[in-house]
Amino acid sequence: MSGVTGAADVPAPAPTGPGLDEATARRRFVAVSFLFWLPIGMSLAPAVLLFTERGMGLAAVAGFFAAHSLTAAAMELPTGGFSDVIGRRAVLATAGLLNLTALTLLGLTTAAWVFILGMVLMGSARALSSGPAEAWYVDTVHAAAGPDADVRTGLARGSSAVSVALALGTLLGGALPWLLGLGPDPGAWLTDATSGLVLPLSVPALLGAVVEVVFVLHVLRALSEPPRPKATPRTILSGVPAAVAEGLRLGARDVLVRRVLLAASAAGAALATLELLTPGRAAALTGAAESGAVLFAGLACAGFVCSALGSQLAPAAARWTGSSERAVLVGLGAGAAGLALLGITASTASSTDAFATATAAAGYGLVYLGLGIAGPNENDLLHRRVDSSGRATALSVQSLALQLCGAAAGLVAGVLPLGPLPWLLAAAVLLAGALLWFRRAAPEPPENARLDQDTPIAAPQEARPHARPR
Numbered sequence: 211m212s213g214v215t216g217a218a219d220v221p222a223p224a225p226t227g228p229g230l231d232e233a234t235a236r237r238r239f240v241a242v243s244f245l246f247w248l249p250i251g252m253s254l255a256p257a258v259l260l261f262t263e264r265g266m267g268l269a270a271v272a273g274f275f276a277a278h279s280l281t282a283a284a285m286e287l288p289t290g291g292f293s294d295v296i297g298r299r300a301v302l303a304t305a306g307l308l309n310l311t312a313l314t315l316l317g318l319t320t321a322a323w324v325f326i327l328g329m330v331l332m333g334s335a336r337a338l339s340s341g342p343a344e345a346w347y348v349d350t351v352h353a354a355a356g357p358d359a360d361v362r363t364g365l366a367r368g369s370s371a372v373s374v375a376l377a378l379g380t381l382l383g384g385a386l387p388w389l390l391g392l393g394p395d396p397g398a399w400l401t402d403a404t405s406g407l408v409l410p411l412s413v414p415a416l417l418g419a420v421v422e423v424v425f426v427l428h429v430l431r432a433l434s435e436p437p438r439p440k441a442t443p444r445t446i447l448s449g450v451p452a453a454v455a456e457g458l459r460l461g462a463r464d465v466l467v468r469r470v471l472l473a474a475s476a477a478g479a480a481l482a483t484l485e486l487l488t489p490g491r492a493a494a495l496t497g498a499a500e501s502g503a504v505l506f507a508g509l510a511c512a513g514f515v516c517s518a519l520g521s522q523l524a525p526a527a528a529r530w531t532g533s534s535e536r537a538v539l540v541g542l543g544a545g546a547a548g549l550a551l552l553g554i555t556a557s558t559a560s561s562t563d564a565f566a567t568a569t570a571a572a573g574y575g576l577v578y579l580g581l582g583i584a585g586p587n588e589n590d591l592l593h594r595r596v597d598s599s600g601r602a603t604a605l606s607v608q609s610l611a612l613q614l615c616g617a618a619a620g621l622v623a624g625v626l627p628l629g630p631l632p633w634l635l636a637a638a639v640l641l642a643g644a645l646l647w648f649r650r651a652a653p654e655p656p657e658n659a660r661l662d663q664d665t666p667i668a669a670p671q672e673a674r675p676h677a678r679p680r
Contacts, residue, residue, distance in 0.1 A: 230434065232351050236364040238432040239347035242302070244371040245425040246309075246339055249418025250332075251379020253313055255507065256387055260411040264320050274329045279617065281333030286340065286610040298342035298349075299433040303426050305338035310422035317415035318407055341605030344368065346433055348593045348601060361593060362525045362534065365586040369521035373582065377514035383414040384507050467604070469646045470592045471611045473542060476643025477581055478616030480545060483623045483636035484552075484577060490628070491556070495567065509571070513578040520582020527583050534587040535647050541584030542644035546637045548576030553633030 230238075261271045312331035315324050344365065351359050387410040390396050400408055408416070492505040520541065527537040551573030555566040589605075596604045619639070623632040 230350050230354060232354055232359065232364075235347055235350040235354070236367060239343060239364055240367050240371045242343045242425070242429060242433065243368040244375045245421060245428060246302075246306070246343070247372045247375035248379045249309065249313060249421040249425075251376040252383040252386075252418040252421075253316065253379075253415040255380045255383030256411045256414055257316070259387075260316070260409070260415070261325065263409060263411055264325075266322060266325070270322055270325075274325050277326050278329040278333040278336070279613070281330045282336040283610065283613050283617070285334055285337035286606045286613065297435050298346040299429055299435050301338050301342045302346075302429045302433065305335040305342075306422050306426035306429060308332070308335035308338070310419050310426070313415045313419040313422065317412040317419065337606075340609040341601070341603070343433075344589065344605060345601040346435070360525075362528060362586055362590045365589050366521045366524040369524070369582065369586050370518040373514040373518035373521065377511045377518070379418075380507060380511050380514070382417075386414050386417070387411045464595055466591055467595050470588050471608060472646055473538060473584065473588055473643045474608045474612040475615035476542065476640045477545070477584070478612035478614070479619035480549060480577060480581070480636050480640045481612075482616035482620040483549070483632055484574070486620050486623050487628075487632060488574065491570070509574060512575060516575040516578035517582040520579040520584075521586055522582075523579075524583050524586035528587055528590075534590045537587040538584045538591075539644050539647035541580045541582070541587065542640055542647070544580030544583065545577045546580075546641035546644055548573040548578075548580060549633055549637035549640060551576065553630040553637060556628075556630045556633050 258271055261274060266274075308331045312328040312335065315328035315331070319325060319328070347364055347368065348361050351361050351364065390400070390410040390413065391398075400410065400413075488509060489506045492509065496505055524537065524541075527540060528534045531537050531540055552570050555570040555573070589608075592604055592608065593601065619636065623636070626632045626635070
């Protein structure tokens, strides 16, 4: 079975991690996930304040973040194919080096064009990082224990590590500048000593650059891979487009993969609405933008913790419900219920009521908890439908679906009137994503049916990712 057809110049390597057992692969995957996202959480928490402190207007700040998002979206599919062609370790190390450069620029510069460059580099790193670590983990486990090995636990722990890293990074990034202003005011001393080059708000980004060094070294040491065919300009130019095209075709012809992509799209719409509208509600609750920002930071941290908890519960949810598909249904349904609670409590009359506030906070946590449960189970299903040669590309297609639908939903939520409507619309979208899983897809055939992807399927229960779908 081939995960990427048409890439004759790029033979798929044997998916093996020399000498690694399942537990070791899981620990290394969790460490890589944590180390990549920790500096991002640290740098993004004070980013807006840092930009404005350097003299940038809000329109310029919005442009910086747009540069990040557009770069990540544009590079998502090509970089996924790149990882499938030249290897997971090389691509992840490159992502770390790009983030290292970007964080250093953001922490030290005062020029708008350098800020844009830094955000473009971060967007590039984000695109490069979406898939290689997870693909490496699944390949390694499959090599050690066979293609039917359970990868849900490792995927859940990796997802939890991402959430914990973002929560911890957000807290550190928000607290460090404040701590530097206490006592003898070391922050002022640092600014004077560097002639204004380093501000207290710069410290989280610069500290994040140090963490990126650790990340790159860990990737190069820990993520062992088998030798791949030497990448040449010819193999890259032929292999990457073929990998991208195969990833798109897979989503079109495989029912279960299509459900995964649609569920990711629904989750992107939910998250975009949540992230766009929650800061305003926090400011309205506290009565001031500054205190609202502090409240939102606390909510964001709590959301990441709920997401980590949901990811930890993902394998158990699959066992309790009987399958990964049912667990996705439950997780997305819980997220839709959380958005509905936020919508019900969004009216002006109840926005400052204590009970409504507590209900809204519960709904906020429920969204992240539900998405945390759904994510690892979706990816477990996805990895059972693709093989090593197209694994990172499939993950990139999934990430692109989430980002594009999130961007569209953010635009829609931004033009709708404030109140229950945008929240309830997002809840309806996420509920539609949950209902996709109400009926189970046909399972995979036995191993001996995988040899010919064009062999007709004789029985309803015999469906394969690369066979013609029923």
